[in-house]
Amino acid sequence: MAEDTDPTLVDRIVTSLSAEIESGQLLPNARLLQNDIAARFAASHVPVREAFRRLEAMGLAISLPRRGVRVAGVDAASHFEALEMRAVLEGLALRHAFAHYPAGHLAKLVAADQACSLAQTEAAWGEANRSFHSCLIAPCPMPGLLAEIGRLNSVLRRGEVQLGGRQRLSLPRDDREHKAILAALRSGEAERAATVLVQHIRRGHLSRSL
Template sequence: MIGDATTIVTRIADSIGERIISGALLPGVPLRQDHVAREFNSSHVPVREAFRQLEGQYLVMAQPRRGVRVAPLDAKSVKEIAEMRAALEVVALRNSAPKLTSADLARVELALIDGDNAETIEEFEKANRLFHQALVASCGMPRLLASLDGLQLANSRLVFAMARSAGWRPRSNQDHRLILQALRARNLDQACNLLARHIQTIERLAFLA
């Protein structure tokens, strides 16, 4: 029974999350518990839990007397997400890098190559997410990784929004290449500095589109 409830919560959270990330649900749109429960043929309990998961992923906001709404994508929110990601992902990389094996670095490079070869924004976004996850997967800090997964989803939402407003074309990600080169050279400080700068770049680009 618990397993069934968990499956329903995950299904609701994943479905609503995909709509928010893709832009099908716009910033500020209200999410009504009764409407969502009816759509997924569920009670309100799993819907509330799904909303809590989405809030932990920075995709929705619960506000007193206003209910749950899709989180904003304004300059203040983008800056907050970028600064949080830059700080936390660097901490994760500092703990992960000393443990990276040749096989781990090969996975990082594969994600880089997939990003370079991406022909659609969906393929690029998936490769980009896998690259960042592969960098820090060995850090041994599950709570930190869970926080980063949520921040990465918020970042993916921004990537799609930028692609909608400014278009997207296939291109090589030089920042990723430089980070990998620094890790292969065992230059951790350089890799961390490059990573922080790379993450904060999206904040500067977001509202130039």
């Protein structure tokens, strides 16, 4: 396959740049220069432009007349909007996922929650917490819905970095709302689990990404 149309090259560029944007390594309004990025990835401008289009679709970049492609910022209003949307959509995804849980899936959720409870560092807790939330909705048979939740999570992670306001956690810690979600799922009460999940996510506004 020709380099200009190689999707794996575009994926590599998108993955790398999105990680740098979400971590704050690339700051809001920083210009993404085609020549520099093409040289960095030993690519022509064609896959770089395609990567830029994907980053724009993900809300990570914005194309401005006469100012080029730049890293998109997250303000308090867009962070709140993303959190509200994520809360509602993740609850919806859980409602649809529950009916498709394979055998042993609840055990995986329990293990993911236990990893949260055992975490000794903020980084370890964050990774375990993301795994728990991902496992909750992974069986949802709506790929478009899951993709939108992923996009919103990206906005929230960037907002956490750009806006600050995170509360430091006292670790190790148990999450009572995780336990309440698991209890509802064990009882077959998907609606109750989804309601607790929505409330749980909303508590994260400008404190931390859940």
